[in-house]
Amino acid sequence: AQSVTQPDIHITVSEGASLELRCNYSYGATPYLFWYVQSPGQGLQLLLKYFSGDTLVQGIKGFEAEFKRSQSSFNLRKPSVHWSDAAEYFCAVGAGAGSYQLTFGKGTKLSVIP
């Protein structure tokens, strides 16, 4: 069975600073990887996804993530954080075609200092 670990429960950064949120996964084959963002009291929105090909994927809102198979990681990055990025971020892994189950990490809450 697949699993996801997000080591950081809460991260605080200053506006304009760079950001990296960590995600490590466990899965025997090539995983399908996702990052979602959730504003307080809202549903989740997809930021980006990786299925195959280029290991650096671009997403919405200026986010990017890099798939590193050797490290079983899929870290999310943004070069300059805006106050509106304050939210909770979830990494998720899926087993691919034919599977309907995504496994989510426990989330990383991002706070942004003006």
Next chain:
Amino acid sequence: DGGITQSPKYLFRKEGQNVTLSCEQNLNHDAMYWYRQDPGQGLRLIYYSQIVNDFQKGDIAEGYSVSREKKESFPLTVTSAQKNPTAFYLCASSLAGGSTGELFFGEGSRLTVL
């Protein structure tokens, strides 16, 4: 605008009462899902449905029931058998299997059992 509508947004119930949460989508998606979210726990899958009149248990189905009589609708009943029903419930849908396609989420329903 296409999307997923969950109702009610907030719900209070007494212990021992069954509660039904509504989820409607107009995205013409075949697959629909119910997740439960608790603070610091990420999202856990309760039930999912790939097509009308068919659904499967997720990781935490005990104490919950669903139906899928129409493509657009996937209501969740929280029964009195659910030992700790207070949580944030999220409904989602996808075109294809959730592992390969983007999940679109509703804004959630917060259930509090008094």
